Amino acid sequence: MTEIDIPDLALVALVGVSGSGKSTFARKHFKPTQVLSSDFFRGLIADDENDQSASAEAFEALHYIAGKRLAAGKLTVVDATNVQQHGRTELVKLAKEHDVLPVAIVLDVPEKLAWERTEQRPDRDFGPQVISRMTRELRRSLGRLSREGFRKVHVLRGPEEIENTTIRYERLFNDRRDLAGPFDIIGDVHGCRSELDLLLAKLGYQVEHDRARHPEGRIAVFVGDLVDRGPDSPGVLRLVMNMVADGTALCVAGNHEQKLGRKLNGRNVQLTHGLPETLSQLEKTDDSFVAEVRRFIEGLISHYVLDGGKLVVAHAGLKEAYHGRASGRVRSFALYGETTGETDEYGLPVRYPWARDYRGQAAVVYGHTPTPVPEWINNTICLDTGCVFGGNLTALRWPSREIVAVPAAHEYYAPARPLVAPSRPADELDIADVTGRRHIDYGYGRTTIPAENAAAALEVMGRFAIDPGTLVWLPPTMAPCSTSTLDGYLEHPASAFADLRAAGVTRVVCEEKHMGSRAVVKVSRSGGAIWTRTGRPFFPDSSALLDRVRAAAEPLFDELGTDWLLLDTELLPWSAKAASLIRTRYAGVGAAGRAALPAALSVVSAAAARGLDVSALRDRLALRSAEIDGYSAAYRTYATDDPVTIAPFAVLAGQGVSFADRDHGWHLAVADRLVAADPELFTSTRRIVVDLGDEAAEAAATEWWLALTEAGGEGMVVKPYAGLKVVDDKGRLVQPGVKCRGREYLRIIYGPEYTRPDQLAGLRRRSLGRKRNLALREHGLGLAALDRLAEGAAGWRIHELVFAVLACESEPVDPRL
Structure with a gap:
């Protein structure tokens, strides 16, 4: 039995003369969809698989389909004679274009047997001289397949070996999707052994005798650049090499390891960028250690794909098309990134900002280019925070995405480019931040913004919205409670209570749902704005209204230590x-x-x-x-000429603080103070607090809801009493509130006859999942915006979240929900 190994992603060329059994071999070992036969493509082109005049067009079509399969990450097998070098050259070129390994499987059978098999096929009308010519070409090819670029060459000689061959698929070295972690991904160390020990200890590792292990089995992943510039590159290498050998760490190649490895192998390299310091330090170690270092560096791969494909680690980052691929081009990108061909004022190459164009599903974690603060950009993050330059040594916990860092004890090496914060002004907005398909990690989850949703949001933002610098928060959409099964009702408090009880909530506040329009009010000592759910100004001129809000809020400014307040309100009347x-x-x-x-x-x-x-x-x-x-x-009920009033129900933020973690009792108490200060402008929000599971309390709240709705009210919103940041037992955000609307109000939404039994039966089949997911996504984005606002983050970082909420509003969700 002969066993041959091929990568599970490769371009496999079957090589053999006519009659060697290639098609039989392909049917036995590969799926029909994996095999592209030249005969089949000739048939597609000319309705005759033996029409050699159609070969050029047939191979053109075959190569096109092969390229599409390889781009999609599918193993592809080319069933053709492939005995001529020019045909194989095209296949090797195709594999390189898609960064996969080309593999040759040669079926070498006696010429006589090949001719006997060919004679038995009535569709073959050529003579034995053709088989002889193919055999000579095959013989000339055997010794040069590797030089042509085939990374694996398997030669099977004779029908018996071919028949008794089995194929075993092997993963590429970079494919560790089977490892789910948890991981601690560590940025560029550059010889800073003391800081590495401190960081590992802070991460919970037990460091002893150049070894480290986490008691909970966590795995460290190093992004490369372990050496150069710092005071103890050998110490860093000893620790990391032992951790890799012990199975407690993984490491990808950095450009500094690449250069050190070439030097240790006798290659001529420039002694710059800290390499002389490393060589001097290595001279103080024994030769056996240097040999181990050389072997370790030679074994480092370009990148790892981890955690089921959710995580990619590469030294300089990696664009999506290269994930899990293997080629010189992939390795070069992973080691050095991509440059524009220009140099900056410090003589350093200008890096192409590939992360801003990244739209992949996998998180890409990398280093290479020092940055003062790690931050997520389109689901990518750079962990090189310049430890050797006096910055920090930083790690990312995965999958929690928590940042852990320790400061450098010294500036060990003066950076060629100052390690300073980006020069972009905090209030400068860039259209590139919000256009195209984008992945946003916002701390409470991740979301993808389709390009078409971003375009729709940009249209609204550009034409109708208030100044983006003022627009710091947008309200999330609100999901209705689960559909009621009670006779005559589509929504009922019993369903709302059951929803929140199922999420682990034990206490709720039922707030009257005002018959108005959601409005966000930002008021300061000197100005302010009022905007709608889509960021539009509520009125052409809100100055008089804001003056009254300011006067009522004046005592709160000093009490809460802020010069401004952000209020979530309802503006009445709806008309x-x-x-x-x-x-x-x-x-x-x-x-x-x-x-x-x-x-x-x-x-x-x-x-x-x-x-x-x-x-x-x-x-x-x-x-x-x-x-x-x-x-x-x-x-x-809504068509009134009543004067405008404001019903506040939440105080979201102030200067340097988010109030999202305060309970609703606090929020409503502050709202009541505004009502007391100006009862003509402000309207109180009636409410009732309910301990879930208390049947009497739930019944009382239901009666209250019935009285509200029968008197013409819209209904109520049921919220977790603890506040806006309530999570379930799995750490997931709970709905900030579910709306429970009255029977008569729903006539406006679903039509005059919606309470008929047949109509109600149909409406009870409505799907709420998409609406609920949208509500949670927008809520999480809004909380993150409040957090960044409180932190004093750059305006563009807040705006990208607010913009994302607006983009989410383009989701195809039934507007009646």
Whole structure:
């Protein structure tokens, strides 16, 4: 039995004369979809698999399909004779273009056997001289396949060896998707052994005698550049080499290891960038250690794909097309990144900002280019924080994404480029920050913003929104409670209580859902703004309204230690903003129904008076008339000329502080103070606190809801009493609130006749999953924006989150939910 190994991602060329059994071998060992046969493609082109005049077009099509498969990461087998060098050259070129390994499997059978098999095929009409020519070409090829670029060459001689061959697939060295961690990914060490010991200890590793192990089995992953510039490169190498040997660490190659390895192998390299210091330190060690270092460096690979493909570690980063691939081009990118061909004022190459274009699903963690502070950019993060230059040595815990760092004891090496914060002004916004498909890690989760959603948000932001520098938060959409099964109800408090109880919430506050429009109010001692859920100004001029808000909030500024406050509110009445909507969408329906149905009933009643049996029709019309009356009463509640008032229910943030972790009792108490200060401007939010599981309390809240809704109110919002940052037992955010709307209000949403049993049955099949996921995503983005606002983060970092909330609003979700 002969066993041959091939990578699980490769371009495999079957090489053999006609009649050698290539197609039989391919059918036995590969899936039909993996095999691209030249005969099949000739048939596609010319309706005749033996039409050699179609070979050029057939191979052009074959190479095109092979390229598509390789781009998709699929093993591809080319079933053709491949005995001529020019044909194989095209295949090697194709493999290199897609950064996969080319493999040759040669089926070498006696010429006589090949001819006997060919004679038995009626579709072959050439003579034995063709087999002889192919055999000579094959013989000339055997010794040069490796030189042509094939990374693996397997020669199977004779029909018996071919028949008894098995294929074993091997993963590439960089494929460690089976390792799920948890990991501690450590940035560029550059010979700073003392700081490495401190960082490992801070991460919980036990460091002893040039070895380190974590008691919980965590694995350290080094991004390369262990050596040069720092005071103890041999010490760093001893520790990391032992950890790798013990299975407690992984390490990828850095450009400094690459250069040191070339020097140790006798190559001529420039003694710059800290290499002389490392060589001097190594001279003080014994020759056996230097030999171990040389072997260790030679074994370092370009990058690792880890945790089921969710994590990629490479020294200088890696764009998505190179993940899990193997080629000189991939290794070069992983070691050095990509440059623009220019040099900066310090004589250093200008790096191409590949991370800003990255849109991959896997998180890419890297180093190489020192940065003062690690930050996520499109699901990538650089951990080189310049320890050797006097910065920090930084690690990333995976999968928690927690940053852990220790400061350098000294500046061991003067940087060619000053290690300073980016020169970009904090309030400078760049369209590149928000355009295209983007992945955002916001601390409470991750989300992908499709390019089309970003384009829609940019349209709204560019044409209608207030100044992006002022627009620091947008309210999340709100999910309804689970659909009720109670007779006549689509939404009911019992479902809302059950939803939050299932999430582990034990206490809730039921807040009256005001009949208005969501409004965000930012008020300061000297100005402010009021904006809608989509970032638009509420009124052309809000100055008079803001003056009154400021006067009422004045005592809070000093008490909370801030010069400004950000309030989440409802602006009433709804008609103040939605008058045209009421007039064009709702009033028209009501007016048409009230005009037509009484007239129709009059006609039907007259017909009944003449003895016609129209009772069923009359009952239907009477029902519809009652439904229209209920519909009209529901929307008329909102069509008022009442003066504008504001109902505050949450104080989101102030100068240097987020109040998102305060409970709703605190928020509503502050709101009550605003109401007391100006009861004509501010409206109180009625509420009731309920301990879930207390049947009497839940029943009382239900009765309260019924009274609210029967009096024309919209309903209530049920929120976890503990505040906005409530998580379940798995650490996931809980819905900040679920809305529970009244029967009559829902007529506006679902139509006059929605309470009919057949209509209600259909509505109960509505899917809430997408709406709930959207609500949680927007809520998490909003919390992250408040956190960054409190931290004093750059304006563009806050804006990218606010923009993402607006982009999420383009998700295809039923607007009635």
